[in-house]
Amino acid sequence: MTEPSVGPNAPGNMRTLVHSNNLDETREIISSAYSPYDLSVLGDPRAFSAWYAEGGFPGITVSGLQYGAETLVAPQPLDSYLLVCQLVRGSVKVMSPGREERFVGPGETYVLDPYRSFRVHWSPGARMTTVRLARETVEQAAADALGLDGPIRARFSLGGTLSKAAARSWAGVSAVVHREVLGEGVARSSPLIASQLTQLTAATLMQTHRLVTDGVDAQRTGVVAHPAVRRAMAVAEARADEPLTLRDLALAARVSPRALQEAFRRHLGTTPLGYLREVRLGRAHEELAAARGDGDVTVSQVAYRWGFNNLGRFAAYYQQRYGHSPSSTLRN
Structure with missing residues (x-):
């Protein structure tokens, strides 16, 4: 089995956990990193290769993932966390059975919430980065955004950012997170800054991607003494x-x-x-x-x-x- 190491494609403080052309090995390691999932090669199995690396600070994990062949992945729902995925190169088709599907190209994002079943069809050589937030962090940020007193079940559309301005805002926060992870930023050693940056990232997500909260209305704030x-x-x-x-x-x-x-x-x-x-x-x-x-x-x-x-x-x-x-x- 491939040992975790800093691979040639792993920038900064990200550790390469998979750098392999072995389908079973890749399935086992990435299932442990994300959630159990089916992985199949749609083209020539001999063309298969995979690379996965991750790093982070308390509250946020950043990862990079690439498949060398045309590949289909079908994970189980993420359950305890949320992923904001951004294509670096190539394209993917993300499908949520019975709900939505979308083609995603370089620079575009989509959100996989903890409750969604989904499949992702990767084009050969496609590569993406993800920002991972704990479900509790996201649900509290959703409640704060709506003026509610307690966490709510927060689901997201696959539609990407709400506007060009929203895309710029998310890109700015994402860039800060990546710099902290890749460049030995102080968030890795300061719990205060790590917490603030995590909260900022979750709050920015609420304002830049479409939150689906059927049956939930923002409360009237009234007058506070x-x-x-x-x-x-x-x-x-x-x-x-x-x-x-x-x-x-x-x-x-x-x-x-x-x-x-x-x-x-x-x-x-x-x-x-x-x-x-x-x-x-x-x-x-x-x-x-x-x-x-x-x-x-x-x-x-x-x-x-x-x-x-x-x-x-x-x-x-x-x-x-x-x-x-x-x-x-x-x-x-």
């Missing part, structure tokens, strides 16, 4: 070093995520996560000031510790709030 805002503020200040999400703050406030967002805009002119960012910015400032003159402390260390994985954006926020750069606070 100011004490709910104060409760969320208290949690943000007490647990700023933890990977808090909008859902966490809404639970603490005892209201729905959408209601809390509206309350923050009404009373504070910001969002719950915007307020949390300001708290973390203040903590970073305090830490930089306390470490003034300490050569062992760096701006990047402090920024990452408080959840700012983009140093340029951190510096811009800091400059806007304090009137000088974070490095000036550390030096002077």
Whole structure:
């Protein structure tokens, strides 16, 4: 059996788990990586080859998959996770029995939710990447998007992104995820950033691909009393070093995520996560000031510790709030 290794086609921190022309071996390993599935070669079996590699950080797995021959795969429903698939080259025809079918070409995406039965017909040499999210993450993001208090059974159309603008938005988030995985980004070592990026990816998925929620209506948010805002503020200040999400703050406030967002805009002119960012910015400032003159402390260390994985954006926020750069606070 092929041993997991960094193969010649596996970029960055992705490990090659399959690099083989053995049909049975491929079926066994990829069934373990995804879900049990049937794999058959529609052309000359001697032309069959397969490559599969994966990598990731807590919350997200990125994988690459390629078949060298015309191939048909028929997995069982994914059950515990969701896949956002994007063709890199070649084409596939994805079919959901009794529901939908679609031809997908380079650069296009489709979503396989945890409940869908499907088959995928691969053209020879087709290659794709996938972004994997846990079902619980997706279902909570769907509830947040609809202003509901609890997770919902989230299903998706095979139709790809909703618009060209949606495609650009998804491509941007996907590129960040891939850079974190392939380029040894800080999400691999920072639970806070990994959680934030996972939540951002799931929230972007809700806005860029068609969510199917038959029989579910968004709740009316109504008016939230100011004490709910104060409760969320208290949690943000007490647990700023933890990977808090909008859902966490809404639970603490005892209201729905959408209601809390509206309350923050009404009373504070910001969002719950915007307020949390300001708290973390203040903590970073305090830490930089306390470490003034300490050569062992760096701006990047402090920024990452408080959840700012983009140093340029951190510096811009800091400059806007304090009137000088974070490095000036550390030096002077």
